[in-house]
Amino acid sequence: MIYVKRNPALIPEKVLKVAVRAQQELEAQPPENRKAFIESKGHVWRAFGRHLAKMSYGKCWYSESNDPQSFFDVDHFRPKKAAKRAEGVEDDGYPWLAFSWENFRYAAGRSNRLSTDEATEAVVGKGSWFPLLVGSVIADWANRCEKQETPVLLDPTVRNDVDLIDIDAEDGRACPGMTCIGPVKHERAKRSIEIYGLNLGNLITARKRVMRDVQEDYQNLMDICAAGNDMPAVERLRAKLRRATLPSAPYSRAARAMLYSLLPYGPHFCAQPEDEPEMLA
Incomplete structure (x- = not known):
């Protein structure tokens, strides 16, 4: 994982305006129409892809991969339609952040999409995963307190989060970093490595x-x-x-x-x- 300093100056004003307009339209939708409306507007967040890529020199914000043969996605750090908190535990996620560019992360396909690790046969990839630490508040449409949540997943736009993962110089594997002290930080690093697929063989x-x-x-x-x-x-x-x-x-x-x-x-x-x-x- 690499630290990414987001720079709005790299995003054209017209791209930002389209996202603002989509957000305004979303706010006016009745609850039963929100998911369908979001699905119909995928072009809004996809338009940010190449501008987000500039912020990381073309590298995936999670894996640091720059493989030109990989598909890259605009990931919603907080999932836009459903958030998986644990196995069998899922809620409506963060639809109000569907068009918020600050919720976007530039991600290689295997970090963002579910797939099987060929070596371990474990399912990796972020998908709709967004677990929270025990006791965390949970934001919803009526109470948009996401900044008060305590996520499990490490965020590449938070420098202190990035420092919790390092690379083992002996075997090239991602591992909890030197500053990853205490069970909570260790759990966050371990789960992020697993979910983002940071130890896939390639x-x-x-x-x-x-x-x-x-x-x-x-x-x-x-x-x-x-x-x-x-x-x-x-x-x-x-x-x-x-x-x-x-x-x-x-x-x-x-x-x-x-x-x-x-x-x-x-x-x-x-x-x-x-x-x-x-x-x-």
Whole structure:
């Protein structure tokens, strides 16, 4: 999972206005017509897809995948028509957020849609899942108190949530992070990894490929530095390691995890805030 700083300036005004108009029309619908109305307006949230993608350099906000052969969706973080709280427990969800762009997340198909993990045969994917912690208030149409809820699922737009998941430098698997202290945080991280499908085999393979390249570049850099005779090569490798850990790089969390495991110098080669590229136009 990657932290995504949402930037409304990247969304054309006409796209925002269509969503506002759809929201106004939804508010006027009788309760029995709301679901059908929302279903008829899928083009409204789909129009946000490419603009949301710019905010994450084309990467899925949950898995960090940028696979050009994958289908990407505009996911409703809080489900728009039905919210699954537990097995066999479901309610009407958050229809009033169907056209709220702040509820949209750019998601690769396998993080967003239900599918079977080929290795474990477990069903993964967000689907309509939106469990809440025990004791949480539950928002509804009449009481839109969603900001007071305590979700189980980690939100890629909340930096503290993102920090609860890390990548294991040994096996490339997503796991609870160093700051994931206490049973509640651990449960949130564990369930989010499961529901978002963050340990599907293809993701692990992609992360391990990135980490292997980082490890080889780091070792080459150390060897050249020890020989002390090729400064241009040193600079090229330093720049390559920085690029691998930029927010725009594929699976940059995995690249960072590998560098942080390569002590004592690895962390020094991670990209810094001043290296961050401009948001893609």
